Amino acid sequence: MNRPAAVVTWARGNALWLTVAVVAVAVTLAGVLVSQSGGPGAPKVKGQQLTRPDAARSPTTASTSAPATTSTTASATTTSTATGTTPGAGSVRPGGTTGGPAAAPGSGAANGGTPGTTAPSIPPEIAPALTATRVLDWSPSLLGSQGADVWAVDSLESGRVARVDAGAARAVGQAQPYVSGLAPVADGAWVVRSACPSGAAQLVHVDRAAHATAVLSVAQPIVCDLGPGRNGLAATPGALWVVTKDPARAGFGLLLDIDPASGAVVDRVAFDGVPHDVQTDGGAVWVTLSGVPSVSADDLVLAAMDPSTRRELGRTVVRAPFGFPIVHSGNIWAGGANGLRSIPRTGGAERVYLPVGAGCGGGQLFGFVPGAVTSNTIWGTRLDLAGTVPTGPVTHQSVCRIDVASGKTTGWSPGALQVVGGDDGGAWLTDPALGGLVRWTVG
Secondary structure (H helix, E strand, O other): OOOOOOOOOOOOOOHHHHHHHHHHHHHHHHHHHOOOOOOOOOOOOOOOOOOOOOOOOOOOOOOOOOOOOOEOOOOEEEOOOOOOOOOOOOOOOOOOOOOOOOOOOHHHHHOOOOOOOOOOOOOOOOOOOOEEEEEEOOOOOOOEEEEOOEEEEOOOOEEEEEEEEEOOOOEEEOOOEEEEEEEEOEEEEEEEEOOOOOEEEEEEEOOOOOOEEEEEEEEEEEOOOOOOOOOOEEEEEEEEEEEEEEOOOOEEEEEEEEOOOOEEEEEEEEOEEEEEEEEEOOOEEEEEEEOOOOOOOOOEEEEEEOOOOOOEEEOOOOOOOEEEEEEEEEEEEEEOOOOOEEEEOOOOOOOOEEEEEOOEEEOEEEEEEEEOOOEEEEEEEEEEEEEEEOOOOOOEEEEEEEEEEOOOOEEEOOOOOOOEEEEEEEEEEOOOOOEHHHHHEEE
């Protein structure tokens, strides 16, 4: 579920270009922070994003700013704004630059016009209203779901873990530090942790109250990988699956089949290439690999493994992806420079989703990074080219929601928030500036 947009593009064959891209996004986020930090209509706390105007409102109706209403329940802060808010009130319009507040054209003094001029009609790119709720005051590194339960974990020293829903944190606990994988299950969640950079590993089970109920030692040393969006743990009935770089051989990786009752390593599968992510879908265990021989350094390989035999079922090469691909409903969903690609697992024609719609971008498309996929909805980050600096391109981001069946797209300017997951009802975003997990509920 979690695929943060912080991973701009893979570009493993060109480390300098990757650095430039990441710096460019950081510059953009800094610009957004400045543009949203003041002004009478600006959000007062980043992460408590004000509701955007409703696209269904008549385009000929004048609008005025509406005050935000804030309430706090169960350690969660909710911020919403009535529909009809004047565009540009301390916001950055998708597809715009990262300068000051994006005042609407012709909106009086903000654009050199006459003060007191009637507010403009709502432009068509403004997306439907949403409500933002700050559910946690710390930013999780990994997010996953099992049914209605959503689990969040901090991969660094704190080892914090929480079960949340769209309204509040329902249970908060602590695993151990340096978590590199999260796998929600029916009775709670598993995390895998190890010493950094590598060493003895443990699997920790927490129940739905976020209390640790089992700590299992794993004989195989695990290389900790704390990069954003890199999940090294998945679960199938009766098995836990851990991916790790091979501590003994550079450029190689391992998939471990582990018994959740004892922590015993049932089987090891070796790969030519470095594993970064493991996920389960469609009866297979999928391992994301980079640096595979005979494959371009800019590409990733998804290897499908049979969970019963541990034999490889097939491989799919994903060309120059933005972020990590997500496997769902028999398809591989991969972002790229031209939008979002749906690649059928069994072959056949690909479908390309162009992230264009109300509130989703509007400038020159730089790329799209998928963040979450359900049977009906895709959440991700569209990056628009907003300019260049000596170190490379500067991009402006918008969080976009795509309807799988129709391709209809809507979006919102996230400020400095980064999408890490989502479902049919809304998105999950982290606040790297102030810390926190924020729920966007649409409608």
